[in-house]
Amino acid sequence: MALVAVAASATSLHAQRKVHTAYAVTPDVSVRLFASVGTVQVIGWDKDSVVVSGVVAQGSQVSLGTPGAGPTRGLKLFVESPTEKAVREGSLTVRVPRGARVWLKTGSADVTASEVTGGLDLNVVGGSITVHGSPRELRAESMDGAVTIDGSPSWMRVKTATGDIALRGGEDVGASTISGTIDARGGEVERVKLESTTGAIHFALALARGASVEMETHSGPIDVQLSRKSPPEVDAATVTATIENMWSKTQPTAGREGRGMSLELGGGQMGGRVVLRSFKGKITLRGM
Amino acid sequence: MTEHTSPDDRLNELTAALPREVAPPPDLWPAIRAELAPRSARTIQWTPRWRLAAAGLLVAASSSILTLFAVRAREHTPAAVAVTPRDTAPVAEERLPAHLVVAERAYARSIDALWRTLDERRDSLAPSTVATVERSLRIADSAIAEARSALEHDPANRVLEDLLVSNYERKIDLLRRATELAPRT
Numbered sequence: 039m040a041l042v043a044v045a046a047s048a049t050s051l052h053a054q055r056k057v058h059t060a061y062a063v064t065p066d067v068s069v070r071l072f073a074s075v076g077t078v079q080v081i082g083w084d085k086d087s088v089v090v091s092g093v094v095a096q097g098s099q100v101s102l103g104t105p106g107a108g109p110t111r112g113l114k115l116f117v118e119s120p121t122e123k124a125v126r127e128g129s130l131t132v133r134v135p136r137g138a139r140v141w142l143k144t145g146s147a148d149v150t151a152s153e154v155t156g157g158l159d160l161n162v163v164g165g166s167i168t169v170h171g172s173p174r175e176l177r178a179e180s181m182d183g184a185v186t187i188d189g190s191p192s193w194m195r196v197k198t199a200t201g202d203i204a205l206r207g208g209e210d211v212g213a214s215t216i217s218g219t220i221d222a223r224g225g226e227v228e229r230v231k232l233e234s235t236t237g238a239i240h241f242a243l244a245l246a247r248g249a250s251v252e253m254e255t256h257s258g259p260i261d262v263q264l265s266r267k268s269p270p271e272v273d274a275a276t277v278t279a280t281i282e283n284m285w286s287k288t289q290p291t292a293g294r295e296g297r298g299m300s301l302e303l304g305g306g307q308m309g310g311r312v313v314l315r316s317f318k319g320k321i322t323l324r325g326m
Numbered sequence: 327m328t329e330h331t332s333p334d335d336r337l338n339e340l341t342a343a344l345p346r347e348v349a350p351p352p353d354l355w356p357a358i359r360a361e362l363a364p365r366s367a368r369t370i371q372w373t374p375r376w377r378l379a380a381a382g383l384l385v386a387a388s389s390s391i392l393t394l395f396a397v398r399a400r401e402h403t404p405a406a407v408a409v410t411p412r413d414t415a416p417v418a419e420e421r422l423p424a425h426l427v428v429a430e431r432a433y434a435r436s437i438d439a440l441w442r443t444l445d446e447r448r449d450s451l452a453p454s455t456v457a458t459v460e461r462s463l464r465i466a467d468s469a470i471a472e473a474r475s476a477l478e479h480d481p482a483n484r485v486l487e488d489l490l491v492s493n494y495e496r497k498i499d500l501l502r503r504a505t506e507l508a509p510r511t
Contacts, residue, residue, distance in 0.1 A: 144508075164511075199462040277486055278476075
């Protein structure tokens, strides 16, 4: 906690302004950042300080807070570019204590967050979100940008409209999209709900003991890979679509009035439960 | 609902059947906490931004309560009733389970309120963002209409019912998020 406020400077660079400021903070500081810039990097580090550095477009409104005498528990930072075109000229790097809670709202910025173990609440419109590491709480929302979570947060909610979602599991996971795809693979999960309206869902995560898995779509295909060693209970149903089971020998049955299909499979005691629902997107089960 | 019971009476019955307390959805608290943390020592100023945030939280909470409402109520209301079309594709004669009719009216109110807010803010958003939102809303509406039409023909189908409710919730959530976008994004 040795670092006290260091500097806040704004130096002219052609059409950009240089930004650098630092604050002494508590390890669990809450940082709220609104930034209309092109890229934002949030990096967790082992220091009780927040350092904001980078460049912004000339003419940007910049409010990076007033450093106090002692470590602060909350910071508000604001950067607004003068025009939409100037947004892409801005680039910020924000270093925060690993246990910090960071709230970031931006427009078309590509946001990358890494090594934060506290909380992340990231909201973009057209840019992408990439998170490395496993924050305790993660909320990531994008309209048409892609969201990639390369870690296993304890609690995670991801939402997009058209953007694709890629994730690797976690303890309590929710992902929802209208027409983007959801790709969940490479890790383990305890509780997960994946839902889309038209986007494809691909699931290939290992299941923790007693896991609860739900997937739901209106018309996107659902492709699920499951372990045969510790098989979960499976309850799959469609309204008009087919179900293809390449995971076990049991074949699905025709649904009500001959439309759609259903498939119910008992599982082992430790394998958890998988519920799959689709209106007209095909459901496919495969072995992992 | 029976022929001798008015919609208001039925609504009162359903309301009375609701639990006294409803736990908030697990993903609501982090959003509330994030809003409160930086300003806990100060009085909240009800600026337009705060009112918008509060409205968003209210819609999120009411959406969850409506879901609970629909799930609880369907155990007691096997009959189907006619409903005036709202927001989704209209059909000549609509027949949905009564609890869904109630829920759907409430969804329609939330959607109307969010649409009004979005319309007021439309000029402050980037045209590309508006296009993305409108395209996604059309997809959501199409899915709602399709699930709704299928449910009218098969009102006892629980899978269809859950899918319809989920489609409504995704649409409301998308509208809520669109109303919370920062200007010029």
